[in-house]
Amino acid sequence: MKKLNLLFFALFLTTVSFAQSYFEDGLSADWHRSRREALRALMPANSMAILFNNPVKNRSNDVDFIYHPNTDFYYLTGLREPNAALILFSEKRQIGEMEADELIYVQARDPRAEMWNGKRLGIEGVQEKLGFDQAFLYDEFGKKPVLNFDEFDKLLTFNLSQDIEGSSSNNGLKKMISDFKKASNYPEEVSEVRMQMYQMIRATDIENSANVAQIIGRYKNRYPEVANDQVLKDFMEAESPEKRMEVRAKVPETKTDIFALSQMMDVLREVKTAPEIELLAKAAKISAIGQIEVMKATKPGMSEREIQGVHEFIYKRYGAENVGYPSIVGGGNNGCILHYIDNDMKHISERLILMDLGAEWRGYTADVTRTIPVSGKFNDEEKAIYELVLKSQEAGIALCKPGVEFGEIGRVTREIINEGLAELGIIKTGQRHNYFPHGTSHHLGLDVHDRGGYGPLKEGVVLTVEPGIYIPEGSDCDPKWWGIAVRIEDDILITSGDPVNLSGDAPRTVAGIEQMMRIPSVLENWVLPEID
Ligand code: GLY
Ligand code: MN
Ligand code: MN
Numbered sequence: 001m002k003k004l005n006l007l008f009f010a011l012f013l014t015t016v017s018f019a020q021s022y023f024e025d026g027l028s029a030d031w032h033r034s035r036r037e038a039l040r041a042l043m044p045a046n047s048m049a050i051l052f053n054n055p056v057k058n059r060s061n062d063v064d065f066i067y068h069p070n071t072d073f074y075y076l077t078g079l080r081e082p083n084a085a086l087i088l089f090s091e092k093r094q095i096g097e098m099e100a101d102e103l104i105y106v107q108a109r110d111p112r113a114e115m116w117n118g119k120r121l122g123i124e125g126v127q128e129k130l131g132f133d134q135a136f137l138y139d140e141f142g143k144k145p146v147l148n149f150d151e152f153d154k155l156l157t158f159n160l161s162q163d164i165e166g167s168s169s170n171n172g173l174k175k176m177i178s179d180f181k182k183a184s185n186y187p188e189e190v191s192e193v194r195m196q197m198y199q200m201i202r203a204t205d206i207e208n209s210a211n212v213a214q215i216i217g218r219y220k221n222r223y224p225e226v227a228n229d230q231v232l233k234d235f236m237e238a239e240s241p242e243k244r245m246e247v248r249a250k251v252p253e254t255k256t257d258i259f260a261l262s263q264m265m266d267v268l269r270e271v272k273t274a275p276e277i278e279l280l281a282k283a284a285k286i287s288a289i290g291q292i293e294v295m296k297a298t299k300p301g302m303s304e305r306e307i308q309g310v311h312e313f314i315y316k317r318y319g320a321e322n323v324g325y326p327s328i329v330g331g332g333n334n335g336c337i338l339h340y341i342d343n344d345m346k347h348i349s350e351r352l353i354l355m356d357l358g359a360e361w362r363g364y365t366a367d368v369t370r371t372i373p374v375s376g377k378f379n380d381e382e383k384a385i386y387e388l389v390l391k392s393q394e395a396g397i398a399l400c401k402p403g404v405e406f407g408e409i410g411r412v413t414r415e416i417i418n419e420g421l422a423e424l425g426i427i428k429t430g431q432r433h434n435y436f437p438h439g440t441s442h443h444l445g446l447d448v449h450d451r452g453g454y455g456p457l458k459e460g461v462v463l464t465v466e467p468g469i470y471i472p473e474g475s476d477c478d479p480k481w482w483g484i485a486v487r488i489e490d491d492i493l494i495t496s497g498d499p500v501n502l503s504g505d506a507p508r509t510v511a512g513i514e515q516m517m518r519i520p521s522v523l524e525n526w527v528l529p530e531i532d
Contacts (some may be wrong), residue, residue: 007411015424018038021121022078026362029131032078033269036088037103039076042264043090049261049495051076052177053084053311056169062273064169065321071446072158072254072265074363075447076129083107083138085180089148096145104132104431105141118394138172142179146290149184156261182386184254191225195258197232198251205235208242232241234380269445270452271460277493283320283361284502286493287368289312290357291506295513297521300350300374304343306331307355310523315359324365325448328356331374335485338438350375352382358448365448367464367502369489378510381480383471387484388420391510396440396465400492402500406454406463410440413467421469426477435469444503461494462502 043049054070069080077086085105092101109122123135132146136144149155160177162169180186198218204212213236220236228234231250238244261487274281290311308329315323326341334340335354353374358366371386374381378386396413417436422429443452444462452461468487475482489507493500507513 020123021081021119022516023080023178024280026279027078027275029078029129032076033131036076037265038092038268040088040101042267043088043156044154044260045090045253046152047090048149048152049156050166050180051086051157051261052160052173053082055173056082057091062447069466070324071363072269072451074507075265075269075446077104077126077132079106079121081107081125082169084177085141085173085176088155093149098134098145100134100145102132103134103136103145105129105136105138105203108137108139117181137177140308141176141266144182147183149180151498154260155184155256157256157258158261159258160187161192180329183290184256187254188295191223192258193219193223194225194229194232195254196415197226197229198254199250199259201232201235204248206241206245209241211239213363266451266453267467269450271442271458271459272445272462272491272493276445277460277462279362279364280366281493281502283324283359283366284368285505286318286320286359286361287311287357288357288503288506289318291355291368291370292516293523294355294371295370295516295519297309297523298372298374298376299515300351301347302374303335304345304348304353307348307353307422308343308357309358311355317370318359318363319406322360324358324360325368328354328369330354332486333473333483333485336414339412348374352378352484352486354487354489356489363446365412365446366491367444367448367466367477367489368466368491368504368506369487370506370508370513371486371488372517377448377514382434382484382486383510384424385471385481385484386488388417388490389467389469390508390510391419391420392416392467392488393465393488396467397490397492397499397501400457400463400465400494402457402459402472402496404496406441406457409465413465416468417467418526424481426471426481435471435475437468437470438466438468440467441465455496459494460498463492464489464496465492510525 019378023376051073053073054068055068059065066111067082073078073086089101094100104126106123106126107120109120114120121129123137126132126135136483144199159335160181164174196314197219200212216226217234231247234245238247251306293314294307294310298307308327311327312323327341329346330337330340331348331353332351335352351374352371354369354371356369358368373382392413395416396409399409399412414436421427421433421435427433441463443450444464466487470485471477471481473482490504493502507516
């Protein structure tokens with residue numbers, strides 16, 4: 001790199017963005033179009049939704065992080081390039097010469113940039129491969145066709161107040177966002193919490209207004225923008241419900257709505273369609289095979305990183321593009337750090353190792369955890385804790401049926417763990433503790449913590465069930481339990497019948513894990529040269 005002439009160096013500086021335009025073997029253009037149609041059906045009349053793809057994030061100096069699109073943007077378009085915007089109209093409308101219900105803006109083809117960083121789709125590409133009839137360059141945003149945002153009753157978008165940090169690779173995005181803000185009178189400073197309070201006031205009736213005032217009162221202490229807002233203050237301090245309703249009439253009406261689109265995307269993305277379930281099943285299967293191969297390969301003295309590498313090598317071997325989140329491989333006490341990603345313990349000795357990893361397959365990520373004894377055999381304490389977590393997980397998975405409240409899984413799994421910890425003498429019955437400090441379940445999809453509601457479960461939902469027990473060194477219990485950390489996490493599909501465990505190929509029982517660990521690994525024959 002040092003020998004490059006100045007021109008090439010300048011070019012490199014301005015174009016580093018590792019984009020991957022779209023997946024040829026992922027979701028089809030028709031599928032993405034069907035999701036835009038589904039969103040349109042949720043939009044209010046005479047509204048417009050506008051979404052921007054993610055900025056490029058700088059890693060250091062000339063190098064950016066591997067690009068990852070905004071998952072809502074990807075869901076609706078299939079496009080994985082930065083400097084792109086999507087506009088959807090609730091109805092087909094005449095704009096200038098054309099009739100359209102959607103417009104997409106993209107970066108231009110650029111042979112020199114593509115030589116460095118890979119293909120771009122350009123206008124023809126998004127038309128031909130992604131099925132957009134009306135595609136434009138980002139430079140044309142707002143001008144071609146001419147857009148008059150005043151014509152719409154509602155402008156649906158996300159919070160655009162964050163600065164777009166990073167490199168000049170984001171210039172197109174910055175320009176479009178700034179043009180949109182100017183043309184739509186987007187408020188200079190958007191306080192999400194203040195907007196939320198306004199929305200609550202607008203939605204309340206006279207009977208409920210005292211409750212709303214009380215909720216706002218709670219936010220007042222944490223958020224100065226709530227405490228200092230005159231309308232919110234008047235609402236909180238109103239002497240009677242009637243007076244509160246008078247204040248309600250003064251809540252500023254904003255055309256720009258930064259919440260509704262998010263709620264609509266929650267509704268769309270919560271229930272997975274058949275092609276998405278196929279991708280999730282593949283991500284989970286690959287991740288489960290990673291766990292199986294690691295069970296065979298793990299030996300005392302291995303490092304956390306090496307174990308991480310074996311999982312991730314298997315993902316790549318199957319052609320997965322990425323991991324869905326930074327891999328967690330924690331030996332012994334490190335397993336107690338919930339999002340431990342240092343993975344830098346060199347020699348894991350006779351301890352448990354907690355491994356939480358997920359392959360990303362065509363955008364969809366798995367999220368699978370297994371906890372195994374490095375020696376190949378659980379000791380008595382490890383086994384007692386493991387079997388308690390497994391019992392809790394089994395009960396959680398059994399609840400994964402349509403109609404069951406999402407929160408019920410958390411309640412039941414926690415109750416089993418609380419009772420079990422008391423039986424083992426680690427806590428007293430009813431004692432509050434911090435040995436299971438996280439939730440049991442979350443939606444899974446394009447995001448590892450995916451969008452979705454938390455009411456009754458529906459057919460087509462994919463969620464994790466992942467209870468755990470973590471007893472860090474120095475805990476207030478017999479030291480024989482210290483350093484034991486167990487999480488078991490599977491990816492469960494809700495069907496009209498029994499739950500389907502998409503990651504169930506990886507053994508979960510004590511006997512199943514110990515048996516798998518006795519099988520020799522092909523990696524034993526892969527001997528690398530010793531180096532200092
Ligand atoms: N791997 C992150 C989680 O389990 O939620
Ligand atoms: Mn999870
Ligand atoms: Mn996980």
